[in-house]
Amino acid sequence: MENARGIEKFPMANKNPVQIIAIIGPKGGVGKTSISANLAISLSKLGKKVVAVDLDLGASNLNTFLGIRTSKFTLDDFVLNKVGKLQDIVLETGWDNMGFICGGNIPGIANLHYSKKMKLIRNLSLLEYDFALLDLGAGASYNVVDFVIIAQKSLLVTTPEIPSILNTYSFLKTLVFRRVTMALKELGNQNVLDLIEQARDVDKNPHLKKMDDLIKAAGIIDRRASGVIKQILPDIRPAMILNRIRSNKDEKACAAIENLMQQYLGIECSRILRVHEDASVGYAIAKMTPVMIDNPSSVFAKDINDIALFLTG
Numbered sequence: 001m002e003n004a005r006g007i008e009k010f011p012m013a014n015k016n017p018v019q020i021i022a023i024i025g026p027k028g029g030v031g032k033t034s035i036s037a038n039l040a041i042s043l044s045k046l047g048k049k050v051v052a053v054d055l056d057l058g059a060s061n062l063n064t065f066l067g068i069r070t071s072k073f074t075l076d077d078f079v080l081n082k083v084g085k086l087q088d089i090v091l092e093t094g095w096d097n098m099g100f101i102c103g104g105n106i107p108g109i110a111n112l113h114y115s116k117k118m119k120l121i122r123n124l125s126l127l128e129y130d131f132a133l134l135d136l137g138a139g140a141s142y143n144v145v146d147f148v149i150i151a152q153k154s155l156l157v158t159t160p161e162i163p164s165i166l167n168t169y170s171f172l173k174t175l176v177f178r179r180v181t182m183a184l185k186e187l188g189n190q191n192v193l194d195l196i197e198q199a200r201d202v203d204k205n206p207h208l209k210k211m212d213d214l215i216k217a218a219g220i221i222d223r224r225a226s227g228v229i230k231q232i233l234p235d236i237r238p239a240m241i242l243n244r245i246r247s248n249k250d251e252k253a254c255a256a257i258e259n260l261m262q263q264y265l266g267i268e269c270s271r272i273l274r275v276h277e278d279a280s281v282g283y284a285i286a287k288m289t290p291v292m293i294d295n296p297s298s299v300f301a302k303d304i305n306d307i308a309l310f311l312t313g
C-alpha cells in the first residue's frame with residue numbers, strides 16, 4: 001500500500017532551491033513534450049540553470065524534441081540502481097545552463113514501485129539546478145498525480161477541444177480528491193473518508209457533485225473536516241496552458257474549464273497561458289531541432305518565452 005502521507009509530507013521538508021515544475025496534460029498529444037523541451041531552452045536562455053527530465057514513464061521521447069539521438073545514461077540506470085544519485089545521469093545538451101535526463105524504457109517502469117518513486121522524488125529535489133522541468137505522461141495515474149503533488153508549480157496543458165477539456169477536468173478531480181483524502185486521513189474518521197469516496201461517483205451521488213455541497217456534508221459528519229478541505233483547496237492552483245489556439249473562439253475553452261474547476265472542485269487556475277497553433281512546431285520536429293533554435297522568432301517561440309517569464313517572474 002502506498003503511504004500517501006509520505007508524499008504529502010515530503011515537499012514540506014524540501015529546503016533545496018530547485019523549483020520542480022510538472023508539465024502535465026492528461027490527454028495524449030496535447031503538446032506536453034513540445035512545450036517542455038522548448039520551455040527548458042527558453043529558461044536556460046534567460047540564464048537559469050535548467051534540467052529537463054523525461055518522466056513519461058514507458059513512452060519517453062523528450063530526447064527527440066531536443067534533437068538528442070544517443071544518451072549515455074537513462075532513467076533506467078537510476079531505477080535499476082546502476083547509479084547512486086539522479087544527478088549522476090544528467091546529460092549535457094550542448095546548450096549553456098541546460099541538462100537533460102533521458103527517459104527509461106525498462107519493462108514495468110510505467111508502474112514504478114512506490115519505494116522507487118519516493119527515491120526518485122527525493123533525488124529530484126536534490127538536483128543542482130534552478131529549475132527541473134518534468135515532462136509527464138498522459139493519463140491520471142498516481143505516477144503522474146504524485147509528481148504534481150510534490151512539484152512547486154504545475155503547468156496543465158490542454159487544447160481547446162472538448163475531449164481535452166474533459167480529460168483535464170477529470171485529471172484535476174483525481175488530484176483534488178487525492179489531496180483531500182490525504183489530508184482527511186489525519187483526522188482518523190472513516191465516515192468522512194467514505195463520504196469522499198462516494199462523492200467520486202457523481203452519477204450515484206449527485207447531491208455531492210459540487211464542492212460546496214461536499215464540504216457541508218463532510219462538516220455534518222465531522223466538524224473539523226470542512227475546515228481541512230477548505231484549507232487544502234486554495235493550495236491547488238495549477239497554471240493552465242491552452243495550446244494550439246487558432247482563433248478567438250478558442251477562448252471559450254478557458255471559460256469552460258475555469259467554470260468546471262470553480263463549481264465542482266472548488267479550485268482556481270493561478271494563470272492561463274496561451275500558446276498558438278504554429279506550423280514551425282512541425283517543421284522543427286521534422287528536423288529534430290527544438291523550435292527555440294530552429295525558429296526563435298516564431299509565434300510558438302514567443303509564447304514559450306512568455307511562459308518562461310511567468311515562471312521566473
Ligand SMILES: Nc1ncnc2c1ncn2[C@@H]1O[C@H](COP(=O)(O)OP(=O)(O)OP(=O)(O)O)[C@@H](O)[C@H]1O
Binds near residue numbers: 027279
Ligand atoms: N502549438 C502547436 N502548434 C502546432 N503543432 C503543435 C503545437 N503543439 C504541439 N503540436 C504538435 O502536436 C503533436 C503532439 O505534441 P507532443 O508530442 O508535444 O504532445 P504530448 O502531449 O507530449 O503527447 P504524449 O501525450 O503522446 O506525450 C506534435 O506532433 C507537435 O508537432
Ligand SMILES: [Mg+2]
Binds near residue numbers: 034
Ligand atoms: Mg509527450
